[in-house]
Amino acid sequence: MKFELKVALRFMRSGKSQTLFIIVGIAIGVAVQIFLGSLITSLQGSLVDETIGNSSHITIRSEEDATTRILEAGEPGTLLLRGNASTAQKELDNWSLIVDEIREDEAVTAISPTLQGTALVRSGGTDKSVQIKGVFFEQADLIYEISSRMVEGSPVAEGNTILIGTKLATDLGLRPGGNLNLLLPNGDSVRLLVGGTFDLQNESANSSLMFMDLRRAQKLFNTGDGVTAIEVQVEDPFAVDTIADGWKQRLSGVKVEQWKELNQQLLTALSSQSSSSYTIQFFVIISITFGIASVLAVSVIQKSKEIGILKAMGTTKKSASRIFIFQGLLLGLMGSIAGIAAGILLLSVFNSAEGLTFSITYSWANVLLLAAIATAAGTLASVIPARRSANLNPMEAIKNG
Amino acid sequence: MDNILLQGENLTREYGKEIITKALNEVTLKLNKSEFSSIIGPSGCGKSTLLNLLGALDRPTRGRLLFQGRELSSMSDGELAAFRNRNIGFIFQFHHLLPEFNALENVLLPTWIGSGLADRKREEKAKELLELVGLKDRMKNPANNLSGGQQQRVSIARALINDPNLVLADEPTGNLDSDATEQVYDLLRKINKELGMSFLIVTHDRHIAEKSDRVIEMSDGRIVSDYKTADKSPDELWKRLAPHNCKFPVMENGRLVCGMEESAPAN
Numbered sequence: 001m002k003f004e005l006k007v008a009l010r011f012m013r014s015g016k017s018q019t020l021f022i023i024v025g026i027a028i029g030v031a032v033q034i035f036l037g038s039l040i041t042s043l044q045g046s047l048v049d050e051t052i053g054n055s056s057h058i059t060i061r062s063e064e065d066a067t068t069r070i071l072e073a074g075e076p077g078t079l080l081l082r083g084n085a086s087t088a089q090k091e092l093d094n095w096s097l098i099v100d101e102i103r104e105d106e107a108v109t110a111i112s113p114t115l116q117g118t119a120l121v122r123s124g125g126t127d128k129s130v131q132i133k134g135v136f137f138e139q140a141d142l143i144y145e146i147s148s149r150m151v152e153g154s155p156v157a158e159g160n161t162i163l164i165g166t167k168l169a170t171d172l173g174l175r176p177g178g179n180l181n182l183l184l185p186n187g188d189s190v191r192l193l194v195g196g197t198f199d200l201q202n203e204s205a206n207s208s209l210m211f212m213d214l215r216r217a218q219k220l221f222n223t224g225d226g227v228t229a230i231e232v233q234v235e236d237p238f239a240v241d242t243i244a245d246g247w248k249q250r251l252s253g254v255k256v257e258q259w260k261e262l263n264q265q266l267l268t269a270l271s272s273q274s275s276s277s278y279t280i281q282f283f284v285i286i287s288i289t290f291g292i293a294s295v296l297a298v299s300v301i302q303k304s305k306e307i308g309i310l311k312a313m314g315t316t317k318k319s320a321s322r323i324f325i326f327q328g329l330l331l332g333l334m335g336s337i338a339g340i341a342a343g344i345l346l347l348s349v350f351n352s353a354e355g356l357t358f359s360i361t362y363s364w365a366n367v368l369l370l371a372a373i374a375t376a377a378g379t380l381a382s383v384i385p386a387r388r389s390a391n392l393n394p395m396e397a398i399k400n401g
Numbered sequence: 402m403d404n405i406l407l408q409g410e411n412l413t414r415e416y417g418k419e420i421i422t423k424a425l426n427e428v429t430l431k432l433n434k435s436e437f438s439s440i441i442g443p444s445g446c447g448k449s450t451l452l453n454l455l456g457a458l459d460r461p462t463r464g465r466l467l468f469q470g471r472e473l474s475s476m477s478d479g480e481l482a483a484f485r486n487r488n489i490g491f492i493f494q495f496h497h498l499l500p501e502f503n504a505l506e507n508v509l510l511p512t513w514i515g516s517g518l519a520d521r522k523r524e525e526k527a528k529e530l531l532e533l534v535g536l537k538d539r540m541k542n543p544a545n546n547l548s549g550g551q552q553q554r555v556s557i558a559r560a561l562i563n564d565p566n567l568v569l570a571d572e573p574t575g576n577l578d579s580d581a582t583e584q585v586y587d588l589l590r591k592i593n594k595e596l597g598m599s600f601l602i603v604t605h606d607r608h609i610a611e612k613s614d615r616v617i618e619m620s621d622g623r624i625v626s627d628y629k630t631a632d633k634s635p636d637e638l639w640k641r642l643a644p645h646n647c648k649f650p651v652m653e654n655g656r657l658v659c660g661m662e663e664s665a666p667a668n
Contacts, residue, residue, distance in 0.1 A: 003513035010501035309497045312458055313511045313559075314486025316479050395453050398493055 004319050007310070008326035011303055019331070022295045026335020026374060027342050029284045033370050034343030035350075038362040040277040044270050046358035048237060051266060052259045054144050054200060056112075056231035057240050060102075060247070061255045062092050091115070091226025098230060098251055107243055110142035110233040115217045115226070120183040121172060127183065128171065130164075132210050134217020134227075143233050146198050146211065152176050153196025157211045161195035165206035169197040182220075190220060281370075289377040292331050296324055296385035300392075307389055308397020321386035325379060328386075332378020336371035343367070405469075406566055406599050407432040407455060412464035414450050424450040425461070426622035432567070437593045437600045439610040441642065442619035448603045449571055451619070455601065456489045456569045457481045469566070486515045490560030490598075492570035498544035498552050498559075504531060505540040508558045515563060523562075530558035534588055550581030557588060561596070568592075570602040574609065582606065607642040611635075616642070 012019045092098065095113050102108055115134035120127040133140070137157045141147050147155035151166045153176030164174070174180060174194050182190045192212075199206060218224065234243055240258035247256045260267055300307070307320055344362070351359045414425040425447045432438065432455070440448045453459040454466065457473055466473045468488065476484060485491075490511075498507045508527040531540055534554035539547060547555065553573060560568050570589070574582035586609050593600050602609060610616050611630065618626045618641075630638055 003518055006513070006518065007499075007501075010499075014501045305497065306499050306501070309493075309499065310510070310514065311482070312456075312485065312491050314482045314484075314514045316482045318479070319514070395458055398495075398497060399449075 002322075002326075004322040005326050008323050008330060011299065011306075011323065012327055012330065015299060015302070018295060018299070022291055022331055023335045023338060025291050026288050026331065026378070027338035029288045030336050030339025030370060030374050031342035031346055033281045033284055033374075034340065034362060034367055035346045035360075036277055036280060037366060037370065038343075038347055038360050039350075040273060041363075041366075042358060042360040044273065045361075047266070047270070051263060052237055055259070056143060056229075057234050057237050058232040058244050058247070058256060058258045060092070060098060060230040060232070060251070061228065061257065063253050063255045091223050091228055092230065092254065093226055095227045095230055098254065101251065102230075102232065102247060105234075105243065105246075107234045107236065107239060108232055109235055110139065110231075112136065112139040112143050112231045113214065113227040114140070114229045114231050115214055115221065115223060116228045117217065117221050119185070121168075122181050122183055122189075128168070129208065130168065130182075130210050131208050132182075132212055132217060132220075134212050134214040134220075136214050137211065140211065140231075143231055144200065144211075146200075149198050149200060151197045151199050153194070155198075156195045158213045159216065160191070161193045161213075163196050163198055163211040164194055165209045166197045166199045167203070167207035168209070169194065171207065184220065285373060285377050288332075288335070288374055289381045292328055292378045292381035293384060295331070296327060296382050297388070299327070300324065300385045300388050304392055304397045307392050308394040311392065311394035312398060317390040320392065321390035324382045324386035324389050328378040328380070328382025329375060330378075332375035332381075333371075335378070336374045339374065340367055340371055404433050405431050406434045406436075407469075408467040409451075409455065409461075410465045410467075412451070412454055412461045412466065414447075414454060414459065415462040423622050425454065427464070428622070428624055430617065430624060430627065432599055432601060434566075434599055435593070435597045436615060437590065437613050438602070438615040438617060439613040440601065440603045440617045440619060441605070441607075441610050442625075446619045447622040448619055450622075452569050452571055452601065452603050455567075456491060457485050483515075486511060487563060488566050490563070490565040490568040492553070492556050492560050492568065492573045494572040494575040498547075498555055500543065500545040503541050503543050504536060504547065504555045507544055507555055508562055511559060511563045527558070527562055530561055531555070533592070534558045548581075550577055550584060553577060553581070553585055554588065557585070557592070561592065561598075564596075565598060567599045567601065570600065570604075572603055572605060574604070574606055582608070586612065607639075610642050611638055 099111055099113060103111060112135055115132075117132045117134070119130055119132055121130050135157070137146075137155070141155070146163060150163075152169075153163075155163065157163050164180075169175065172180065174197075176194055176196050178194045180192055180194060182192055184190065198211075200209070212220075214227070218226065234240060237259065240260055244256045244258040307315075307323070310323075311320060344367075347360050347362060350356075408431045410429050412425055412428045413423065416422045416424055428447075428451060440451065442448050450459070454461050457466075457468075457476075460474060468484070473481065473484070498504075499510065502510070505524070505527055508530060509523065512523045512527075528537070528540065531537055534557055536547075536551060536554055536558070539551060544552065544555065557573075560570075568589075573589070574585050577585060586606075589600060589602070590612065592598070602613070604610055613630055615627070615629050616638075617624055633641070
């Protein structure tokens with residue numbers, strides 16, 4: 001152990017209450033930072049998860065817009081009908097190549113080629129418009145988690161068996177095992193079997209969404225092998241911009257959309273929430289720094305006689321200042337450790353409270369970063385007291401006895 | 402071989418910028434190896450200023466200071482600090498032990514400063530020194546848990562730990578009672594004889610000055626006389642020193658003694 005460190009520790013120990021108070025002060029600051037930071041992050045995580053947890057993070061579509069195609073193909077013909085079927089988009093013809101390509105990306109957790117279309121369901125005297133998603137059920141399930149959110153029936157979508165939203169089922173008076181008639185834009189009518197109902201916790205999905213086997217949907221809309229979109233989920237939803245940008249470069253003739261583009265408002269809200277959290281954390285660090293600085297400034301004056309003696313005995317300016325740098329560092333470090341303990345305790349108390357819709361999680365990286373910042377702040381705070389200690393005149397200190 | 406340890410030439414120390422106070426005025430002196438000297442003089446005559454200069458705690462405004470032929474004024478602050486650590490032992494009037502450390506640790510402090518935290522060998526030496534000053538059984542006592550005399554004896558051990566060439570003491574017995582004063586003085590003298598290091602002691606105490614090898618009298622920032630005690634008869638010496646700390650000299654058993662010892666004078 002260095003001699004300066006030993007002196008620093010003894011100085012801190014001799015001013016026990018002073019040391020204790022400032023450590024408690026730092027600990028409270030660090031605990032608040034950890035709690036607040038984790039709260040905001042978890043809150044945002046839960047919000048984002050609710051918004052995009054069960055939807056496509058990145059969607060790849062054909063670059064060419066179907067609506068323009070309808071206009072171009074103005075005369076009545078097969079194209080018009082097909083265009084209507086694939087509501088807004090032209091199909092991706094080379095989708096399996098694209099799927100192979102993006103599967104290489106390690107960030108990707110789920111890929112679901114989808115053929116999306118609209119149709120009418122006739123029930124009683126009323127027609128109800130529905131959204132049809134033609135999918136490979138197992139792949140779509142990774143994104144939508146349908147099988148774990150079934151209300152009735154079994155999670156199977158193959159052949160003529162389909163899954164429909166629970167609200168839609170209620171509206172139509174259907175239950176698993178029941179049949180429904182689908183009217184296609186071209187006037188065809190198809191009879192389908194309801195295999196089960198699901199609740200995606202989303203009003204519009206529950207009241208209009210229908211999952212169907214992709215092959216069946218392709219036949220229904222007469223699109224050959226085409227799909228309208230490739231829906232993708234990735235490991236870190238916040239990284240979608242860079243991933244999507246990379247794909248835009250690599251894939252030609254397609255449009256790559258990501259959730260962030262479609263949820264600007266949410267992101268603005270999140271970022272202003274984050275910045276207010278950072279502002280609070282910043283000022284907590286400032287007050288920690290001033291707290292430590294003032295304690296050490298007083299300490300230099302209290303210990304000026306001791307420093308004077310140490311200097312008379314040959315302590316250099318550098319050593320004399322290091323004694324206080326060590327104190328700042330140690331105060332920051334001890335306060336941080338106590339603060340981490342207090343913050344994590346606070347989080348577990350909060351998490352064990354009843355009536356919470358989400359639980360707060362914390363990342364050790366973040367906690368350690370906060371501790372490192374507080375320790376650095378302590379060290380920084382000691383600079384001025386340390387300089388005063390370095391410049392203390394030993395004769396003055398000794399004379400004043 | 403050259404017997405001179407420390408040599409000051411025309412040492413002048415001034416304070417203040419607009420109104421200049423000369424605390425020390427053209428002082429020239431030589432200190433010899435193994436010499437036990439006292440500086441006496443009235444308050445404010447420049448004794449402490451001279452001691453601070455000789456101990457490299459302060460730099461002279463003018464003049465040269467040579468320690469074993471080495472010029473001190475050309476050294477940097479850091480070099481001077483290292484110089485003090487190796488060559489000078491300080492003993493102050495108010496003991497100035499660090500209350501955060503025990504007696505043994507206080508003795509070890511100069512070694513920590515000079516060469517890092519103690520190894521066993523240096524700790525043994527510190528224990529020997531504490532034994533020498535008669536505090537072997539108080540080693541683990543916190544510094545402020547010792548009497549004034551004991552604290553001063555610890556600070557003597559501390560001054561000796563790095564085997565300095567010169568021990569400077571600024572009124573080392575100034576706030577001790579007469580028994581403790583006697584003990585401390587005897588100790589300093591014993592160390593001087595046994596270990597052979599030079600001592601320079603600022604004192605108001607006639608008894609100490611009288612028993613030194615050499616007396617340096619100061620007044621108004623100058624050395625007014627400088628003599629070996631062996632060259633004077635005891636009576637002459639006693640009379641010369643009387644005005645320095647006695648208000649009421651009286652005759653007792655045919656000897657002039659002080660009727661009332663002055664209490665510790667303020668600086």
